[in-house]
Amino acid sequence: MHELSIALAILDAASEEAARLDGARVLAIHLRFGPLSGVVEEALRSAFELAREGTPFGETSLVFEAVPLVAFCPSCDAERPVASIRHLRCAECGGPASHVVRGRELEVVALEVEP
């Protein structure tokens, strides 16, 4: 259940960003996450619901934006999508592609606020 630590860190990040928005109410936190971030969406959703209790984010929702897995393929000499996190092979040529370029992200990328 490291999702609880992550949910708390998301709230910290949101507090820090919201502090710059003079008292705006945060309706939603947009989170970008990759398949290698180690986060399971369902588990994080439940952990977030627990973590937000009793904070200024009691009504705030969490919006997930999934990032695809992309790695550098030496045979194609280009960044390519990867079949899956279990098969780090270039989706184009099938060659091994272990240098992950995108897919580890875990970032708060936007806050939906009013007014």
Place this chain on the structure above:
Amino acid sequence: MTTPPRLVQVRHRVLKQNDLVARGLRSRFREAGVYVVSLVSGPGSGKTAFLERVLTTLRVRDGLRVAALVGDLATDNDARRLARSRAPVRQITTGTVCHLDAAMVSAALDGWRLEELDYLFIENVGNLVCPSTFDLGEDLRLVLFSVTEGEDKPLKYPTIFHTADEAIITKTDLAPAVEFDAEAAHRGVESVRPGMAIFEVSAKTGEGLDRWLDALSARRSGALG
């Protein structure tokens, strides 16, 4: 009149705080000249037995200065076992937290003179999921799995293999008894992490340990110059 909600773009890494502490640790380790190795694995894969043998060999045979931090949910059994190696060992009890983070490591190092160490080992809580997300400032992360756990560990827990640098297959003395398919295990690692170095070690007989220790020593020289 009500204003419609607006979307404010930000860019804030969720683990920024942990990453900052980890970066601080990494520069502290580098300055002190200590090479730091962390170990992750599922419960019961033999991390503690492996580490006990490593600590003893490095200390007694090679005359090196070694120490260990060991994370555990509740007990200090692992720390007591490791203390048999006569290396300094400190326990981090995480309570209900299923992984170590950089702040816990930093707190546990309070008062330690890192410049008096050649190697520091950090044994994470036995868990193949949660520790993957947290940088501890280590130079080298090992992921261990034992022959008794089955060959498909890498395919079941790909993320942890992605954050680790080397894979160690443990308890190889039991391989015949459990009909361990080494080739399938290697294929699994190669599938989730092409090119990852794999070592096979028996902490009981010591088989395979020297090969890994040689590689470790080379890694240390490369990092510390």
